[in-house]
Amino acid sequence: MRFWSLGTVLLALAACTTAPLTGRKQLILVPQQTMLSTSFTEYGEFLKQNPPVPPNDGSETVKRVGTRIQGAVERFFASKGMSQRLSGYRWEFQLVNNPQVNAWCMPGGKVVVYGGIFPVAQGEAGLAVVMGHEIAHAVANHGNERMSQGLLAQLGGAALDTALEEKPDETRQLWMTAFGAGAQYGVLLPFSRAQESEADHLGLIFMAMAGYDPHEAPEFWKRMAVKAAGKAAPEFASTHPSDETRMRQIEQELPEAMTYYKKK
Numbered sequence: 001m002r003f004w005s006l007g008t009v010l011l012a013l014a015a016c017t018t019a020p021l022t023g024r025k026q027l028i029l030v031p032q033q034t035m036l037s038t039s040f041t042e043y044g045e046f047l048k049q050n051p052p053v054p055p056n057d058g059s060e061t062v063k064r065v066g067t068r069i070q071g072a073v074e075r076f077f078a079s080k081g082m083s084q085r086l087s088g089y090r091w092e093f094q095l096v097n098n099p100q101v102n103a104w105c106m107p108g109g110k111v112v113v114y115g116g117i118f119p120v121a122q123g124e125a126g127l128a129v130v131m132g133h134e135i136a137h138a139v140a141n142h143g144n145e146r147m148s149q150g151l152l153a154q155l156g157g158a159a160l161d162t163a164l165e166e167k168p169d170e171t172r173q174l175w176m177t178a179f180g181a182g183a184q185y186g187v188l189l190p191f192s193r194a195q196e197s198e199a200d201h202l203g204l205i206f207m208a209m210a211g212y213d214p215h216e217a218p219e220f221w222k223r224m225a226v227k228a229a230g231k232a233a234p235e236f237a238s239t240h241p242s243d244e245t246r247m248r249q250i251e252q253e254l255p256e257a258m259t260y261y262k263k264k
Contacts, residue, residue, distance in 0.1 A: 029148035066093030072209035136202035211264030
């Protein structure tokens with residue numbers, strides 16, 4: 001198995017990318033094209049085991065909200081001169097019949113919403129909070145960060161293509177936990193506080209640009225807190241804490257988000 005040498009890791013650290021909006025330095029060890037090709041493969045495998053819901057009101061709502069947020073993301077990145085970051089994206093939005101309170105977005109715009117999120121979302125605006133947040137994680141390269149950290153910590157720094165070839169089961173488990181795609185893989189790799197803040201911030205802007213009132217965001221997270229109260233947190237909430245600090249930060253960011261809001 002090939003390993004990342006210390007020099008390679010130091011070079012990667014020196015050549016970090018930056019997160020959109022915040023400019024935070026990111027450790028990115030996996031090339032974008034590798035992330036995309038792996039994402040499309042793993043997404044296809046997930047849907048084979050978890051068939052999407054046939055066209056109905058729920059699945060059409062997911063596609064409608066997703067398409068509107070996709071447009072917002074593309075306009076936002078274009079306005080920042082960063083459209084190249086979305087190169088190779090093949091957007092898709094699917095609903096799966098699963099009671100988990102969960103949703104995720106893989107690199108390349110592959111979004112899956114679980115049916116269990118609907119009672120908490122309580123409508124399109126609430127769903128836009130979820131999807132905007134998860135899409136923000138993806139376009140801000142948070143998944144690549146977690147995958148890079150996992151490759152270093154769990155697979156000795158092996159390159160992704162090598163890890164997939166020589167340790168496919170372990171690498172697939174690492175991939176799926178990095179992107180939150182399935183509770184059967186155990187505890188998700190937690191997003192850092194910085195990543196969560198970035199996803200909240202960008203998610204507010206994306207939903208506002210898509211025509212959804214960002215004031216729905218704190219209300220959604222309050223409902224998530226109620227859902228988790230008095231018992232183990234649902235899968236979605238386990239890596240998306242709804243604490244007072246987060247609520248306060250979202251409230252502080254609402255005025256900026258409202259500058260992007262145009263009701264449709």
